[in-house]
Amino acid sequence: PSHDTGFINSFGPTAIFGQLPEGDVAGVYNIIDAIIANGSQQTYQDGNIVASYNATLYSTPSDPLVIGAYGVVPFQQQYYQGNVAEIIIYDTPLLDTQRQQVEQYLAWKWGIQSYLPTVTNTPLSVPNLLLWLDATDPLGTGTPPANNTSISTWYDKSGNGYNATPGGSPTYVPNSQYNSGTVYFDGVSNYLYSALTVNAASHSMFIVHNPTYVNTNIQQNDTSLLRFQVSLGYIVYPYNTGARYGQYRDWE
Numbered sequence: 493p494s495h496d497t498g499f500i501n502s503f504g505p506t507a508i509f510g511q512l513p514e515g516d517v518a519g520v521y522n523i524i525d526a527i528i529a530n531g532s533q534q535t536y537q538d539g540n541i542v543a544s545y546n547a548t549l550y551s552t553p554s555d556p557l558v559i560g561a562y563g564v565v566p567f568q569q570q571y572y573q574g575n576v577a578e579i580i581i582y583d584t585p586l587l588d589t590q591r592q593q594v595e596q597y598l599a600w601k602w603g604i605q606s607y608l609p610t611v612t613n614t615p616l617s618v619p620n621l622l623l624w625l626d627a628t629d630p631l632g633t634g635t636p637p638a639n640n641t642s643i644s645t646w647y648d649k650s651g652n653g654y655n656a657t658p659g660g661s662p663t664y665v666p667n668s669q670y671n672s673g674t675v676y677f678d679g680v681s682n683y684l685y686s687a688l689t690v691n692a693a694s695h696s697m698f699i700v701h702n703p704t705y706v707n708t709n710i711q712q713n714d715t716s717l718l719r720f721q722v723s724l725g726y727i728v729y730p731y732n733t734g735a736r737y738g739q740y741r742d743w744e
Contacts, residue, residue, distance in 0.1 A: 521577065521669055523598050525698040529585035538604060539595045553689045554720035557581075557623070559656055561683035562716035566659055570716040573679025573705035575668055577602050579718065580615045580698040581623040583690060590618045594698055601628075602700050603670030615650070622695075623688050624649040625656060627674045630664060636673050637664040643675055646684055656684035669702065679705050679715070690720065 526535045535543040559579065561568035578598060586594070597613055599605035615624045625646050631637060632647030642661035648654045660681035666673040677683070699718050 519702065519704065521575075521602060521604055521700060521702040523595055523602075523604055523698065523700050525591065525595065525696065527585045527591060527696050528692075528694065530693040536591070536595070539592070539599070554692050555689065556720065557654075557656075557686040557688045558716070558719045559625075559684040559686070560662065560677040560717065561659070562719050568659060568683050571679045571681065571683065572677050572703070572715045572717045574701055574703040574717075575665060575674040575676050576625075576662075576717075577627045577669055577672070577674045577700035577702075578698070579623065579625040579700075580621070581688065581690065582618065582620045582696040583622045583694070584620045584696065585694055586618065586696045591696070593618060598698065598700050601670070602672070604700070621650045622652060622690065623654050623686065627664075628672045630673075630675060636666060639666050640664065643684075646675065648686075652688075654686045654688040656686045659683045659685055674702070692720075 523538050524536070526533060532546050533544065534541055558568070559576070560572040562570035578601070580594060580598075593611075593613055594615060596611045597615065600611050615621050626649055628636065629649070630643055630646045632649065637643070641664045642658075643664060644658060644661055646656040648656070660683060662675045662677045662682040662684065664673055665676045668674045668676075697718065701717060703715070703717075705715065
């Protein structure tokens with residue numbers, strides 16, 4: 493399908509703006525990932541690099557992870573509206589071959605690039621996995637929840653115990669993408685919180701999501717998708733005005 497032009501932006505001590513032929517727009521599932529190493533950052537959409545910059549980053553621990561909102565728990569704002577399919581975080585910058593391995597796994601699983609060959613690896617196949625939230629099995633039982641079930645705990649399949657728990661519970665939507673369920677955030681009060689922190693200058697982040705909110709105001713109502721509270725993370729701006737649609741920031 494045809495989409496408006498959008499941007500995935502990378503911010504740090506300097507900023508590079510990557511223009512996309514297909515932006516991170518409402519109604520479309522995308523794989524968004526960022527590889528952060530001390531001195532460089534690359535941001536990708538569906539396996540294509542869309543932004544890159546070189547800058548010195550501080551090797552300090554981030555704030556804990558918030559999914560679907562911004563702010564220090566319990567105060568939240570910038571609520572995200574849309575479906576989240578999978579979140580994967582590593583504590584090191586992945587090599588290109590490792591990044592592609594994770595992207596292929598996500599693309600095949602969620603039907604984003606159907607021409608890719610079937611893959612048998614999982615996020616556990618790549619070393620240094622910190623967090624793995626999988627909407628096909630959010631409760632960690634092997635059985636998907638019923639429609640509209642409140643997600644009181646999104647189980648961390650990495651084995652590290654960084655389960656995401658709600659400030660305001662999102663809900664489960666079965667068969668919402670490629671015959672698999674996703675977790676829906678309502679843009680009003682839903683968010684999840686995890687005690688996970690990362691080295692701000694050395695980590696890798698992947699998310700599959702579909703924003704359903706379209707903002708008609710370029711200057712207001714930013715929405716936060718994957719955020720280490722106030723220090724760094726993805727911010728999503730699903731505008732219908734042809735402005736920037738997605739953004740990655742590092743304030744360290």
